[in-house]
Amino acid sequence: MKITQISCSLLSYPLPAALHPSWAPGRTFHHTTCTLIRVRTDEGLEGIGAGPDVGLTGVYTIADLVTPYLIGKDPFAVEQISPILRHAARDGSYPWGVEMALCDLIGKACGQPVYRLWGGYQTTLPAYVSLAELHDADRRIEELLALREIGFRAAKLRLRRPTVAEDIAFVARVRRGLPADFSLMADANQAHVMPSPGPHNFWSYSDALVAARAMQDLGLLWLEEPLPRYDLKQLSALAAAVDLPIAGGELNIGLHEYKRLIDEDCYDIIQADAAFSEGIFQLRKVAALAELAYKKFIPHTWSNGIGLAANLHLAASLPNCPWFEFPLDPPAWTDEARDFMLSQPFEISSQGTITVSDLPGLGIVLDEAAVTRYTTHAWQSQGQG
Ligand SMILES: [Mg+2]
Structure with missing residues (x-):
């Protein structure tokens, strides 16, 4: 199995009320954002992962620092891919949603929940x-x-x-x-x-x-x-x-x-x-x-x-x-x-x-309508999905 395409979207969802978390003194949050990552393979499987709230830096990290070095690789080779993610984390932001997507793919390919x-x-x-x-x-x-x-x-x-x-x-x-x-x-x-x-x-x-x-x-x-x-x-x-x-x-x-x-x-x-x-x-x-x-x-x-x-x-x-x-x-x-x-x-x-879900992989089922509605920025690599 080979990775053929990676996509990355920035989602932003309006919070139902203003959030004042203790870890951001004096700051008010009106939205929560998430970097949604999909890793696709030549066998038609898709793995899903996500990064935290880091805005466009998350998309840049996946698009420029990770994807060029993952296309064509075996998604089961997590130990080979982890160093690529560590290098990307050094120059960009959190790329670990890619690793979640690989684990999701492996579980789906094996028909087993990841745990x-x-x-x-x-x-x-x-x-x-x-x-x-x-x-x-x-x-x-x-x-x-x-x-x-x-x-x-x-x-x-x-x-x-x-x-x-x-x-x-x-x-x-x-x-x-x-x-x-x-x-x-x-x-x-x-x-x-x-x-x-x-x-x-x-x-x-x-x-x-x-x-x-x-x-x-x-x-x-x-x-x-x-x-x-x-x-x-x-x-x-x-x-x-x-x-x-x-x-x-x-x-x-x-x-x-x-x-x-x-x-x-x-x-x-x-x-x-x-x-x-x-x-x-x-x-x-x-x-x-x-x-x-x-x-x-x-x-x-x-x-x-x-x-x-x-x-x-x-x-x-x-x-x-x-x-x-x-x-x-x-x-x-x-x-x-x-x-x-x-x-x-x-x-x-x-x-x-x-x-924990007993569905194969991470057991994540996306609400695609919500994903579309709350996407503010979308990027995807060339090639077959
Ligand atoms: Mg804590």
């Missing part, structure tokens, strides 16, 4: 609702009680208020306002902010230690990204200083960075995301390193419905992935907004679980 090709460990995982915004405690309690009615049994809160004391008071208040069987995690997003007006106040090591001890006392499941991404020494010191698991790694780049994070015990939970780093097949190597170090691997999934599907197959194939991140924060970030390009949005069960 089963890799030894299928689990089909259903507990999902935690991953919130985006900094709401006040009373509003958040009300929203979480409504999400609990849908089935959620766990939620990840955002921290990034002006002071650590305010973050701790918020979590304590929310904890008291929810039933004891509802679990909480907290994400400080101290490793990264998106381009935004700010204020971009970052925690010191002592802020992170105070916060981690407080989260531990409040019974949280983990604290995420409490320190800068490359402050490996202090991450390691913090992880050793508290019993609370410390999580992170969502935007680290390359297998070597994950090896250091694991070897140097920076995090107890590694949260790589196939849309932002390496792709799903390569991230299995990181998950294996984590497993050998008795650490968890729980992928980050905040991009779009296709990125979520790809990370779900990865999670379903792993023995050390006990939770799945489910991005949702209505009224701005809804199931429909996240999955607008899919024929059916992902939903959780009344027990708060998510189940």
Whole structure:
């Protein structure tokens, strides 16, 4: 089988309400965009993948830095193609949707869902609702009680208020306002902010230690990204200083960075995301390193419905992935907004679980009418599709 054509479209979907995520302080989002990638072969099969919200840079990366070196290659040769994607990532933006599309193609050619090709460990995982915004405690309690009615049994809160004391008071208040069987995690997003007006106040090591001890006392499941991404020494010191698991790694780049994070015990939970780093097949190597170090691997999934599907197959194939991140924060970030390009949005069960598709490949079925309607820029290579 040979790759004969690659296409790449930029999709932009209007959010049902303005989104103010904690990781872009002072910035308002009115749209969500996604780089949709299709890889076609001489046998008539099509693989689907997607990149995150990076605008035309995503299309340029696929068109100029990836496609010329993939036409004619065997889509099963993921190990040969991964270095091409790494080179493209260096000069362009995230090309990993191509790797998702290759895995989708391989699954379709074999008639098997991707997670089963890799030894299928689990089909259903507990999902935690991953919130985006900094709401006040009373509003958040009300929203979480409504999400609990849908089935959620766990939620990840955002921290990034002006002071650590305010973050701790918020979590304590929310904890008291929810039933004891509802679990909480907290994400400080101290490793990264998106381009935004700010204020971009970052925690010191002592802020992170105070916060981690407080989260531990409040019974949280983990604290995420409490320190800068490359402050490996202090991450390691913090992880050793508290019993609370410390999580992170969502935007680290390359297998070597994950090896250091694991070897140097920076995090107890590694949260790589196939849309932002390496792709799903390569991230299995990181998950294996984590497993050998008795650490968890729980992928980050905040991009779009296709990125979520790809990370779900990865999670379903792993023995050390006990939770799945489910991005949702209505009224701005809804199931429909996240999955607008899919024929059916992902939903959780009344027990708060998510189940991986048993269709061949990634199990993605596009809503072609929605894809057409929300495409703002389309590119495709010459040659046969
Ligand atoms: Mg995070």
